[in-house]
Amino acid sequence: MVFDGEYLPVWDEEAGYLDPATGEVLPTWDQALDQLDADEDAGPLHVIRFGDQVDVKGVLSGTSDADQCIRYLSKYLTKSLGQALDGQAQREHAARFVDALRYEPCSPACANWLRYGIQPKGAKAGMAPGRCRSKAHKPDHLGYAGRRVLVSRKWSNKTLAEHKQDRRTWVLQALGQPDEPTDPHRYVWRPVPTGDANVPPLSVRLLRSIRGRQRWRAHLQQLEQQSLSATEGRAA
DSSP states (O other): OOOBTTBOOEEETTTEEEOTTTOOBOOOHHHHHHHHHHOTTOOOSOOOOOOSOOOOOOOOTTSHHHHHHHHHHHHHHSTTTTOOOOSHHHHHHHHHHHHHHTTSOOSTTOGGGGGGTOOOTTOOTTOOTTOOOSGGGSGGGSGGGSOOSOOGGGTSSOOHHHHHHHHHHHHHHHTTOOOOOOOTTSOOOOOOOTTOTTSOOHHHHHHHHHHHHHHHHHHHHHHHHHHHHHHHHHHO
């Protein structure tokens, strides 16, 4: 840690953040990474090693294990997420946790990098250590309430939009409907003024949407059962 307390970098509109004592420009995020790569002795501050044994089990969609695995993962990925802190000791521990993580860098753009003499990625005026607005520093997102699973694009090499398109294609195939691209000129989107007689009330629209989703889900479950029955018949 290089800067702390009242001794913090100062902002310059042209150069970025400067050392308040020497006036030197702090290295940018990219420059800091280059320096780290060039340092042969550089290494992680903390290292945690797990066991050598790895038991990797693949799960195929539509098999008997798929639903069970999903239920199992959902149970433990969301376990105790809604539980409140119980007891003074837990509340005090959470308060210490919040205070400690308030000054820990949470991302390349976190203002807490200024404490270590590095300009955050995309640095701008007004940044100060301990004032990062990211969810990682908020009490509701610490400990058990934090993100437990990386977003899909981190492990499947697909973006969320690509996963959404995959699901859409699968559903249309299961329903026997062609997956044709929507003509962008087919619809005209415009705001609906309040009190428009052609638009049903919000409660009616919500009920219709729920009913449509229920019909769609029932149809999809029926198709899944037919598919499983056909698979079991071939296996027999």
